[in-house]
Amino acid sequence: MSRSRPRSVPDGPLSEEKECDPDRFATLLADDAARAMLARADEPVTVGELAVELELPPSTAYRKVATLCEAGLLTEIRRFRNDNEPEEYVRAFDSVSVVHGDSTSVECVTKGMVICRTEG
Numbered sequence: 001m002s003r004s005r006p007r008s009v010p011d012g013p014l015s016e017e018k019e020c021d022p023d024r025f026a027t028l029l030a031d032d033a034a035r036a037m038l039a040r041a042d043e044p045v046t047v048g049e050l051a052v053e054l055e056l057p058p059s060t061a062y063r064k065v066a067t068l069c070e071a072g073l074l075t076e077i078r079r080f081r082n083d084n085e086p087e088e089y090v091r092a093f094d095s096v097s098v099v100h101g102d103s104t105s106v107e108c109v110t111k112g113m114v115i116c117r118t119e120g
Helices: 022-029 032-040 047-053 058-070
Strands: 074-077 088-091 095-100 104-110 113-119
Touching (some): 022 032, 047 058, 058 088
Antiparallel strands (some): 074 088, 095 104
């Protein structure tokens, strides 16, 4: 299956290591807890808050947040704070569209701009 190279902006959430991978996104978005985390992360949120609000074991919440960050769907917010404050995370995109049929395609949009688009 050939894929077009994802388009990205220099300061966007995707990098060479975090390409817009339609199969990976489809798999992640098929997970109820991962979708709920992305929905909740429209504003900065800690992993602990996600675990409590979504009634997940903390270990599961940490694992899912790490996976969503690796995929480029969540972004860690870097703020000036002391070492005792937990990291906060926010959704990396305003919207992610996945179309799955004979092939899988993904479009990620933030601030009205397409950040990545692939067609499998």
